Amino acid sequence: MWLYVARRLFLTIPIGLGVTIICFALVYLAPGDPIQSLLPPDASEADKIAIKKAYGLDEPIPVQYVVWLGKALIGDLGKSIQTNRPVIDEVMRAFGNTITIAVISVVLAMGIALVLGIIAAIKVGSWADRLSTAIAVLGISVPTFWLGVVLVIVFSVNLGWLPATGMGEGGSEDFSFLEWESLQYAILPIIAMTLTPLGILMRTTRSTLAEILGQDFIQTLRAKGLSEWQIIVHAIWNGAPQILAMLGLQLGYLVGGSILVETIFTWPGTGFVLNTAILTRDIPLLQGTILVLAMAFVLINLIVDLLQTLVDPRIKRT
Amino acid sequence: MADTNNPTPPKRPLVEVRDLNVNFVSREATVRAVNGVSFDVMPGEVLCIIGESGSGKSVTMRSLMQLHPKKRTRITGSMRVGDHDIMALSDKEMNAVRGRVISMVFQEPMTALDPVYTIGDQIAETVMRHEGVSKAAAMERALELMQMVKVPSPERRLKAYPHELSGGLRQRAMMAVALSCRPALLLADEPTTALDATVQIQVLIVLRKLQEQFGMGVIFVTHDLGVAAQIADKVAVMYAGRIIEYGSVKDVLLKPKHPYTLGLMASTVHGQNRDQDIDAIPGSPPDMRFLAPGCSFAPRCKLAQPECLASFPEPNDHGNGHMSRCFRTAATTPAMEMGIA
Numbered sequence: 044m045w046l047y048v049a050r051r052l053f054l055t056i057p058i059g060l061g062v063t064i065i066c067f068a069l070v071y072l073a074p075g076d077p078i079q080s081l082l083p084p085d086a087s088e089a090d091k092i093a094i095k096k097a098y099g100l101d102e103p104i105p106v107q108y109v110v111w112l113g114k115a116l117i118g119d120l121g122k123s124i125q126t127n128r129p130v131i132d133e134v135m136r137a138f139g140n141t142i143t144i145a146v147i148s149v150v151l152a153m154g155i156a157l158v159l160g161i162i163a164a165i166k167v168g169s170w171a172d173r174l175s176t177a178i179a180v181l182g183i184s185v186p187t188f189w190l191g192v193v194l195v196i197v198f199s200v201n202l203g204w205l206p207a208t209g210m211g212e213g214g215s216e217d218f219s220f221l222e223w224e225s226l227q228y229a230i231l232p233i234i235a236m237t238l239t240p241l242g243i244l245m246r247t248t249r250s251t252l253a254e255i256l257g258q259d260f261i262q263t264l265r266a267k268g269l270s271e272w273q274i275i276v277h278a279i280w281n282g283a284p285q286i287l288a289m290l291g292l293q294l295g296y297l298v299g300g301s302i303l304v305e306t307i308f309t310w311p312g313t314g315f316v317l318n319t320a321i322l323t324r325d326i327p328l329l330q331g332t333i334l335v336l337a338m339a340f341v342l343i344n345l346i347v348d349l350l351q352t353l354v355d356p357r358i359k360r361t
Numbered sequence: 362m363a364d365t366n367n368p369t370p371p372k373r374p375l376v377e378v379r380d381l382n383v384n385f386v387s388r389e390a391t392v393r394a395v396n397g398v399s400f401d402v403m404p405g406e407v408l409c410i411i412g413e414s415g416s417g418k419s420v421t422m423r424s425l426m427q428l429h430p431k432k433r434t435r436i437t438g439s440m441r442v443g444d445h446d447i448m449a450l451s452d453k454e455m456n457a458v459r460g461r462v463i464s465m466v467f468q469e470p471m472t473a474l475d476p477v478y479t480i481g482d483q484i485a486e487t488v489m490r491h492e493g494v495s496k497a498a499a500m501e502r503a504l505e506l507m508q509m510v511k512v513p514s515p516e517r518r519l520k521a522y523p524h525e526l527s528g529g530l531r532q533r534a535m536m537a538v539a540l541s542c543r544p545a546l547l548l549a550d551e552p553t554t555a556l557d558a559t560v561q562i563q564v565l566i567v568l569r570k571l572q573e574q575f576g577m578g579v580i581f582v583t584h585d586l587g588v589a590a591q592i593a594d595k596v597a598v599m600y601a602g603r604i605i606e607y608g609s610v611k612d613v614l615l616k617p618k619h620p621y622t623l624g625l626m627a628s629t630v631h632g633q634n635r636d637q638d639i640d641a642i643p644g645s646p647p648d649m650r651f652l653a654p655g656c657s658f659a660p661r662c663k664l665a666q667p668e669c670l671a672s673f674p675e676p677n678d679h680g681n682g683h684m685s686r687c688f689r690t691a692a693t694t695p696a697m698e699m700g701i702a
């Protein structure tokens with residue numbers, strides 16, 4: 044088991060390196076010259092060279108990469124071109140904001156999906172089954188940005204119950220989930236982010252469990268005299284690898300793909316930062332954000348993978 | 362039910378099934394899987410049910426444990442096991458009977474065990490469920506059971522997962538699960554069909570020995586007459602959802618009174634290969650959705666007469682509990698001797 048963990052950890056190194064190369068290459072793939080957006084249009088050649096030197100852009104590309112990687116490894120992702128603040132600080136603050144609502148959304152989605160999915164799988168055709176199918180269809184087909192806008196119109200504009208944007212007066216510094224003053228800002232973004240993973244996880248849970256409940260060994264469990272609930276517990280352990288895989292994927296999507304939700308609600312997370320960085324051609328900020336997101340994705344996959352081997356003995360543990 | 366303190370010595374049967382009918386209802390058709398089956402099993406007795414694929418053997422067994430899908434199944438008749446009137450039990454009472462009074466061993470050891478639980482957990486779980494003992498005590502029992510079913514290095518095997526065991530060991534583990542609460546009745550649905558011939562015999566020997574040791578009643582389904590001859594006290598031959606011949610193993614296998622049993626015997630003489638033996642009777646069994654009023658075997662029977670197609674024959678008594686349901690019983694023995702049936 045530990046050997047497997049070590050090997051799996053080792054395997055993430057090349058993946059991580061690949062990610063850094065792609066992030067680094069962004070500078071050259073992105074259209075437009077970042078230097079240009081920093082300098083006035085009538086800047087002299089000498090000024091340009093000076094700026095290039097200041098940002099290390101005059102070295103050969105491989106050297107630039109190694110230098111960049113070395114710094115990245117110790118947490119130095121350079122400075123934002125626009126704000127001149129360290130990228131790592133900006134990204135990590137934003138990442139904290141994103142990961143909190145992403146984790147809350149996905150936990151919420153998984154909880155509801157499990158409860159309804161289990162009832163639906165036991166009683167195919169029951170009200171819970173129909174409800175879960177309806178939610179699944181809604182979750183999968185309703186676009187998040189549309190839902191976000193509708194939520195704002197209904198709950199902020201018409202009813203005036205909840206604030207539409209931001210994180211509250213003190214911003215992310217003073218934000219606390221324990222105080223209604225700030226918590227109320229998170230509710231609409233969380234609802235908007237929950238629906239899609241809820242639909243997908245519900246469908247996965249229901250179909251996985253229904254498939255497992257049809258397998259031969261379930262009859263053995265029944266013949267042993269186990270209660271319906273004990274049988275469900277067996278089914279859940281059997282379905283856990285598939286459900287975990289989907290859970291990890293959904294969390295990954297939420298962390299990386301929340302641009303729309305964060306932009307609608309001006310939630311200062313990574314999606315919001317990405318949006319700003321792209322619009323202002325702030326390459327170091329863009330690089331840093333993508334790098335952190337990609338690493339989070341790799342990490343989530345690693346955790347899911349390890350959890351899977353933990354619950355399913357058939358996945359070889361050597 | 363019956364008064365157990367009754368001083369009269371003739372032992373009460375452990376299992377009494379009377380006129381069992383099982384129909385599966387769906388929108389398209391009704392499958393009449395079991396039609397008026399009656400039999401007894403005495404305590405400590407092994408009843409073998411033999412018959413072609415689809416003749417209703419497994420359905421009969423599953424009825425005794427109420428393992429059919431509730432909505433689509435119509436069951437009539439009466440079934441008693443020990444003091445339990447199976448038809449009258451609530452779901453909860455039935456759950457308490459399953460695994461404790463009646464246990465079942467299934468055909469496919471590969472798919473009948475939960476792949477993500479260890480063997481030990483799967484045995485202990487049953488013990489804990491029915492006897493309310495601690496996990497440690499249940500694990501101790503699991504170890505004893507593994508020794509009883511002759512699994513080598515049982516301590517290690519308790520911690521193994523099903524996919525880490527060979528087919529024979531898996532089936533023994535399955536038996537350990539089934540025997541964990543010392544059931545009065547063991548239902549074994551072709552427990553050795555999926556195993557190699559040599560492994561098959563080892564498993565049978567273990568089963569027979571434990572059956573005698575526990576004084577368990579066993580209903581054993583098999584396709585293989587050789588297996589039946591080794592293990593059975595009584596034999597019931599099923600065809601199209603009915604028992605068409607029933608009696609002691611000697612009577613049925615040596616002096617068959619039904620042309621179908623005779624056909625089974627004849628087709629087994631040569632190849633002892635499992636599964637394929639029975640198919641040697643020409644023709645195929647009837648469609649259980651459209652059963653004709655007459656003898657279901659008549660269309661394939663060499664001795665059939667017009668009367669066979671008119672109504673289903675009543676039981677003939679051949680003495681010593683030997684029964685057959687055939688209008689042409691009188692012609693069966695001569696036919697066997699001439700080797701034409």
Ligand SMILES: Nc1ncnc2c1ncn2[C@@H]1O[C@H](COP(=O)(O)OP(=O)(O)OP(=O)(O)O)[C@@H](O)[C@H]1O
Pocket residue numbers: 385392394412413414415416417418419420421429430649
């Ligand atoms: N749950 C069910 N729903 C509908 N039909 C069923 C169901 N279970 C069994 N049957 C039908 O009942 C008939 C008898 O099946 P059964 O499984 O008892 O046969 P069997 O004698 O055990 O055969 P085999 O030797 O192949 O195991 C078959 O025609 C089968 O298709």
Ligand SMILES: [Mg+2]
Pocket residue numbers: 418419420550
């Ligand atoms: Mg069967």
